[in-house]
Amino acid sequence: MAMMAKMRSLAPAFIITIGGIFVLFMVLSDSRVIEIFGQRKNNVGSVNGQDISYQQFSAFLDQARQRQKEQTGKDIDEDQMDAFNDQVWDAMVTQELVKEQYDKLGIKVSDQEVKDILLGPNPPEALRRQFTDSTGRFNRQLYESTLRAQKKEVLLNIEESIRQMRLQEKLQNYLFATLPVSEGEIKRRYIDQTTKINANYVLVDINNIPDNSISVNEEDLKKFYNENQDRFKVEAQRKLRYVVFSKAASREDSASIKNNLISLINKAKNDTADFKSYAQIYSEAPATKDTLSPNMLAPDAVDVFANAAPGSIVGPYTTYEGYVAYKILSKVPSSDSYVRASHILIPFKGDEAKAQQEAMNIYNQLKAGADFSKVAKEKSDDVASARRGGDLGWFGKGQMVKEFEDASFNGPIGVVQKPIKSSFGYHIIKVTGKTSSRYVVERIVNKIKASASTSDNAYQAANDFVYLVKKSNFDQEAKTMNYKIISTPLFNQDASYVPGIGANKAMVDWAFDSDKGDLSEVYKAQNGYVVVQVSEEIKAGVKKFEEVRNSIRPMVVREKKLQKATQIAEQIRKQASGSSLQMAASNFSQARFDTTGTFTPAQAIPGLGREFGFILKAENANINSITAPVRGHRGVYLIQVTSRTPFEKSTYAMQRNSFRDNILQQKKAYFFSQWISQLKKNAKIVDNRRQFYAR
Numbered sequence: 001m002a003m004m005a006k007m008r009s010l011a012p013a014f015i016i017t018i019g020g021i022f023v024l025f026m027v028l029s030d031s032r033v034i035e036i037f038g039q040r041k042n043n044v045g046s047v048n049g050q051d052i053s054y055q056q057f058s059a060f061l062d063q064a065r066q067r068q069k070e071q072t073g074k075d076i077d078e079d080q081m082d083a084f085n086d087q088v089w090d091a092m093v094t095q096e097l098v099k100e101q102y103d104k105l106g107i108k109v110s111d112q113e114v115k116d117i118l119l120g121p122n123p124p125e126a127l128r129r130q131f132t133d134s135t136g137r138f139n140r141q142l143y144e145s146t147l148r149a150q151k152k153e154v155l156l157n158i159e160e161s162i163r164q165m166r167l168q169e170k171l172q173n174y175l176f177a178t179l180p181v182s183e184g185e186i187k188r189r190y191i192d193q194t195t196k197i198n199a200n201y202v203l204v205d206i207n208n209i210p211d212n213s214i215s216v217n218e219e220d221l222k223k224f225y226n227e228n229q230d231r232f233k234v235e236a237q238r239k240l241r242y243v244v245f246s247k248a249a250s251r252e253d254s255a256s257i258k259n260n261l262i263s264l265i266n267k268a269k270n271d272t273a274d275f276k277s278y279a280q281i282y283s284e285a286p287a288t289k290d291t292l293s294p295n296m297l298a299p300d301a302v303d304v305f306a307n308a309a310p311g312s313i314v315g316p317y318t319t320y321e322g323y324v325a326y327k328i329l330s331k332v333p334s335s336d337s338y339v340r341a342s343h344i345l346i347p348f349k350g351d352e353a354k355a356q357q358e359a360m361n362i363y364n365q366l367k368a369g370a371d372f373s374k375v376a377k378e379k380s381d382d383v384a385s386a387r388r389g390g391d392l393g394w395f396g397k398g399q400m401v402k403e404f405e406d407a408s409f410n411g412p413i414g415v416v417q418k419p420i421k422s423s424f425g426y427h428i429i430k431v432t433g434k435t436s437s438r439y440v441v442e443r444i445v446n447k448i449k450a451s452a453s454t455s456d457n458a459y460q461a462a463n464d465f466v467y468l469v470k471k472s473n474f475d476q477e478a479k480t481m482n483y484k485i486i487s488t489p490l491f492n493q494d495a496s497y498v499p500g501i502g503a504n505k506a507m508v509d510w511a512f513d514s515d516k517g518d519l520s521e522v523y524k525a526q527n528g529y530v531v532v533q534v535s536e537e538i539k540a541g542v543k544k545f546e547e548v549r550n551s552i553r554p555m556v557v558r559e560k561k562l563q564k565a566t567q568i569a570e571q572i573r574k575q576a577s578g579s580s581l582q583m584a585a586s587n588f589s590q591a592r593f594d595t596t597g598t599f600t601p602a603q604a605i606p607g608l609g610r611e612f613g614f615i616l617k618a619e620n621a622n623i624n625s626i627t628a629p630v631r632g633h634r635g636v637y638l639i640q641v642t643s644r645t646p647f648e649k650s651t652y653a654m655q656r657n658s659f660r661d662n663i664l665q666q667k668k669a670y671f672f673s674q675w676i677s678q679l680k681k682n683a684k685i686v687d688n689r690r691q692f693y694a695r
Helices: 002-029 054-072 078-105 111-119 125-131 140-149 152-176 183-194 218-227 251-269 275-282 299-307 352-367 372-379 402-410 452-471 474-480 505-513 545-576 581-585 612-620 649-682
Strands: 043-047 050-053 197-205 237-246 290-292 313-319 322-346 391-396 420-422 425-446 519-525 528-538 591-595 635-644 685-687
Touching: 043 054, 043 078, 050 054, 050 078, 054 078, 078 152, 078 649, 111 140, 111 152, 125 140, 152 649, 183 649, 197 545, 197 581, 197 612, 218 545, 237 452, 237 505, 251 275, 251 313, 251 322, 251 425, 275 425, 299 313, 299 322, 299 391, 299 425, 322 352, 322 372, 322 402, 352 372, 352 425, 391 425, 402 420, 402 425, 452 474, 452 519, 452 528, 505 519, 505 528, 505 685, 545 581, 545 591, 545 635, 581 591, 581 635, 612 635
Parallel strands: none
Antiparallel strands: 043 050, 043 685, 197 591, 197 635, 237 528, 290 425, 313 322, 322 391, 322 425, 420 425, 519 528
């Protein structure tokens, strides 16, 4: 007690000291004093020399996270934070680049402009809507009096929003002022979407031309290579190998989370406060009132729910969300029935009679008193349920194959049934529960995740590995420490994520700034930390003939097949001049006759897909004439258009402006996206976030 009293007497001084250190840190954070002492700069990066401080980015990140939470009702998962951090960084870079363009282009918005927009005849729609009644009448008097009543800081925020909106409008007017939409483009879009075509066709399928009928020599391969250099260009690529240091929740972490929730349940049981208030504070899922069927609960919870009185607080139970505690508000009847069953699955494996005999032998053992759970673990081919002694949990109708469903819903509880057959094999079923109830509940969800200690241990293990590899080599240390080495496939510099590791643009950038054999520092990954090494480096250029020789052969074979298919199509076309197209095609085994059904140029052709050459030819061919051979993905076509709706000038005139507006909007979106991409490409962007967010 004396010690506690002494600590209490020191508390005010302690708080003052800590407060002083905190204030000092805040002062230092905006100065160069930290740099003077040799520590890192307080900037997470820069855009064209304009520094972005940790405080700026952190505030931007918090705002984005809060908006996401308001929109979705839940916070960003920890394992998604890296990707979210990248998205926010990209948005902030874009914002800084656009601000820079405002200055370069002389785009400004004066205070008078803001005032005119705010108090003019047409206020911003977002504000106007708040003062418009159900008849559409805008209450100008209430609008202006409300503005006058606002606090200064609120009004400043409104004015700043209007300023940003007007700046964006001016920028868009500048960028899009000369963006053309030609009459030809509008007419083309109209024709693509409104012209209806029907056609007969013959396909000479290259798959029906045997490979052994095509001869290919070395000269053919080299000629194809020389004439198609673009096909063999390769971008700069990297391949990595890496070791993962998992920060998955340990058994101790799981036990700690469960014990904390048990303590919380006990507290809630003895508290007069509403359970919902506990859920709002402690649940990691939205605090809602839900009606749950048995198949939405942990299997072991259903028996407890069935016997619990309304108002009972039960749990925690393990679910896919983590540990969950429930308050049972009420039990309600359901028109649906639910069953809990266990099974032992004996698959056919090519011998149905043998599988049936094995299933009957197991059934007889169970009838003689063998333990169902033990036998299921030993004999069942359904690995997931076998681990649980054959238990499938609760399920409703429509969730299982019909034979299994019928046996489960019609079978008595606790009786082992004779084997029944389904498409999966033979099932030996034991129904363990039935109900037609649902439960209205409130819940507290605590996710099972790694503690700070577990995460720190994984991070330290990764750093230790880096230290040892630098003194030895990657393979030796991984083998000594029994770490599995994993390899990524090749990826290019534009990738936003590393295959197998996840979204990590910083790692992609590091890989392309490094050489083969280089070792990284510790990187944060989706489920822990990784240490990576560049294992393959491919420079941009054209692959050598020797590298692609084997892959060229199928291309040359295809080209020669298309040439042969074209010759066959020409023969069919000649024969069709004296008979029908269908009759002529029937004389050639490589060809088939068919009809398209109705399609428009903007659609896929029924049964053929997006055959652009076919569509283009069908748009312009004379009705009922047979076209010259047309190459496609599958082979060579002869087309006979049987009907095509004509161009209607009057309808086009009525719809022209709508088509024009649609094209212009698409062009604006594409142009702006390309403009931003070019700004980023030409900008000098420094990204040091890893120094602040590595863990």
